Amino acid sequence: MIGIIKRYILVGTAIIAGMVILLGYFIKLPAIDSARTILLNWAIILAAVALIIGLVNLLVVHSRKIIDKKSGNVYSVILLVSFTITLLVGLISGPTSQGSLWIFNNVQVPIETSLLGILAVVLILGAVRLLYRQPTSFSLIFMIAALVILLGTVSVPWINVSWLSSARSWITRVPVVAGARGILMGVVLGTVATGLRVLIGADRPYED
């Protein structure tokens, strides 16, 4: 019985909160606006708390990996050490201090830039693999369009063909926009449908 009451309270709270937020988008009333702002602020605070819980979970998982001497635990040691150093620097001297910025500019940015470089190689390999996996006319069109856009964007000294730039411009303005709008229409309808299912209590990701 208590479980059923608890469920009704949870579903009711979620539906009312969702309705207030949704109505705030469409109807401009001061009462709805202020209620919406309060609810959104609560959600932001909860998301911040969830972030801390997530970080604690990350630390617990990696500590356990070190204690259990699992394979690859050296990476867990690196994670814990770098986490502690970054946290201490941030707590002692602030997130915009020289120390924090040094860590950001000399550790995080180079690592993420390297991964971006790897991403370019992965995409080229993926495109070639696509031709082997699905040797269809669509895959070929995809590859040709990608090549034209790449060559039309970058300046390669020995390839100076003016039509490449015009072709790139036409591709990005006409077929790409048309296709993207079609895909986005599907995404928007799917997003609205998913939100409405939560709003009417059909999907309950918050259920205990």
Add this chain to the structure above:
Amino acid sequence: MDALTQADLGLIGLIFVLLFTLLIIAFAPLLREDSGRTLPKRRLRDISAFTKLRGAINNSVEAGQRLHLTLGRGALVGMGSASALVGLSVLGRVAQTLSLGEKGPITTSGDGTLMILSQDTTHNTYSTAGVVEKYDPSDGQLSGLTPFSYASGTLPFIYDQDSTATVMAGHFGAEAALIADASENAGNLTIAGSDNLSAQAVLLVTANEPLIGEELYAAGAYTQAGDMHTASLLAQDVIRWTLVGVILLGILLKLIGIL
């Protein structure tokens, strides 16, 4: 013709949402098996990703292997929340079937709220199936908070865990390519969908079963998550064809000079 005011746009939006809701509520009872329904059993078009997902779930149960789900970086307060909710509903269905097997699914995400919800979803599903002792909080983990730290934090789950498939459902950016490529290299089935166009483009070339456009949002209907999912799919089709009709009418009126 006068330009529409903010209030007019708000009213149109509200009518659109109300109509959408009414359609979903109206279709759901008609699709129920025991309703003596007036709608024929809806035939869903074949999406090979979902057929293969069912196969991968069955293989995981039989072989006692894991299935890895990664839910992206879509915070619940933001644009990617709907795709993240889809990921959670897929997780619920996968966990339900895998509760019969030796090992459950392992979930990674790039947001704290998503991590908590993924743990909660797995816990609830095991609890309902009466196997709550199988639940381990480390089955739902936060793998990173920036796009590339999330991607690199997810890679060990693909290489080190004995998984048969990687399901990517949520909000991703271009970093999704690194995860999908790792999964392909590990010989796993990779089913991947996102609400982001850049992610969809990179997943088309890196994942062996990409979900394009609204296909991701159909996941609930294809994994038999309930009549409401099929009803919302039907409502989406009705609204889509209405919008197509309105666009074509607009083109026609513009051509003959009325607009």
